[in-house]
Amino acid sequence: MDLSIVVPIYNEEENIPVLHSRISEALADTRLAYELILVDDGSADNSYSSLKVLAGKDSRVKVVKLRRNFGQTAAMAAGFDLASGRVVIPMDGDLQNDPLDIPLLLNKIDEGYDVVSGWRKDRKDTFINRKLPSMIANGFISKMTGVHLHDYGCTLKAYRREVLEDVNLYGEMHRFVPALAHQVGARVTEMPVRHHERLHGVSKYGISRTMKVILDLMTVTFLLSYSTKPIQLFGRWGIYTLCAGFLSGALTLYMKFFEHTSMNRNPLLILTAFLIFMGVQFIVMGLLAELVARTYYEAQGKPIYNIKEKVNFG
Template sequence: MSSDINSVELSVIVPVYNEELNIDYLFERLLSVLETLDTSYEIVCVNDGSKDNTLKCLIEHHHRNPVIKVVNLSRNFGKEVALSAGLDYATGAAVVPIDADLQDPPELIKELVEKWREGYDVVYATRRSRGEESWLKQMTANAFYKIIGKMSRVPIPRNTGDFRLLDRRVVEAIKQMPERTRFMKGLFAWVGFKQTSVLFDRPQRYKGTTTWNYWRLWNFAIDGITSFSFLPLKVWSYVGVTISLLSFLYATFLIYRTLLYGVDLPGYASIMVAILFLGGIQLVTLGIIGEYLSRVYEEVKGRPLYLVRDAYGFKNNGEEGIGNRD
């Protein structure tokens, strides 16, 4: 990492995974915007174990332009961890995470910086429209934000990704959070500070295909909910009390009916329905407890959040386990 944090005013973090097709055009647009800001800047690219020629392209751009710096992780750790690595290595007074697929328009950075200079600590980019996403993707995204908005004590802005500007004070606060299951949108909201938003229309991906399928999005949503809400754990106490109360009332009704009309032949169907229903409730409860327990297990192992194989463009070897630097 750079030894002098104040030497750079603006850091742009770009987590990349198999983005070979987008790299050239990304830097073309990104540099054209940054050069108009009349400020010192750096671009910190975090290669998250790409399997194509992404790393090679990044290194070539670094040698052509030293403001482009590269952190090469030892394997694929996931976007949230790659973004965290970028925050660790970024040295600017303000930091802007941005996606490499150009669905986050680099031209919006100028507006983010203007809001920052007005005194805001966090300026997040909110999607006014979501491009040409399918109705299912839009429906599930809206449902997720509604659910987590109801369940979490931390207000998480809707239709807002990682694209935002963070003041150095906010970055340092986020770096104090060591959790392994990282829902960055929630962490950005949790730290507070003075925040505002900027609206934009989200374009389509420039080239390539996204790796975010519905299964990954489902697990991402679970990570977000379990990281910022205990409600899934607490609700089962109330479900249990409700079922117990209903069972008591039903038992009272059966006793009363038996005293009045005698004993009926027990119904096989009703017994099976009750057993299957209660069994299903118990399995769902155990599953939710398992989700939280697995995250506790991940935390207590205490493994590093990420490992760096090599890095390019940084002066000091400031992290344990980092490989070659030039």
């Protein structure tokens, strides 16, 4: 199988036939062996019925129905787990992504890249509610992860299948896959893709998702930098805090013996106790995180490295 296209579907009844038609037309002349995996994420309309009709007409269409609405990341993860193509391309089911970009993404993959991220350079969305928050988030994510992309939120991306095998998705983390893949040595690039206005249905995204993205960004930043050495993060802050506590305590003693300031009336005494307590807490958190990290890797037999290629190992 050359290609797996994964499309999460949530209340897109009117868009499904058009989506299938456009994908078929876009790939008609490519001679690629492909599959179209459509994941119904607990739709409340007749989306699943439309998907089953398509599957009955086209053997390349594979349909998955989740028991309830788990969210876009979970639906995408289900599609990734079932994909068998050497390249996996997720895309939205609202017709805003253009299937004509799929061959272009594949050409970029053939240049030697492992991940090609779409960039909706001419995005057809409202500025205040969609484009502005996205611009701010993309700049922030690029700075925090070190992987500089213009459009982390674009679903249309291309991944070599082996890259996805090393990435586990939770929360809203589908947008961070390029950064997580870069962590294990994947070559990541981006290219401009088309973007269309929504014709049917209503958008499921809004500014309320910003908080979820921020929280997941904190998780991703930790995973990228400290997942195998958490004591380096918590222990460092513990030492800094303890040092500040000892300095505060020394100043408290100096004020008592040389300036005759009563310790029980000196707020620095409370600050000293607080800083020393927090320093100990940080170090204990780091040690506990080390135990969790070791349990995570050792219980699964999961290595802390990633091999790209082996020669003469049989």
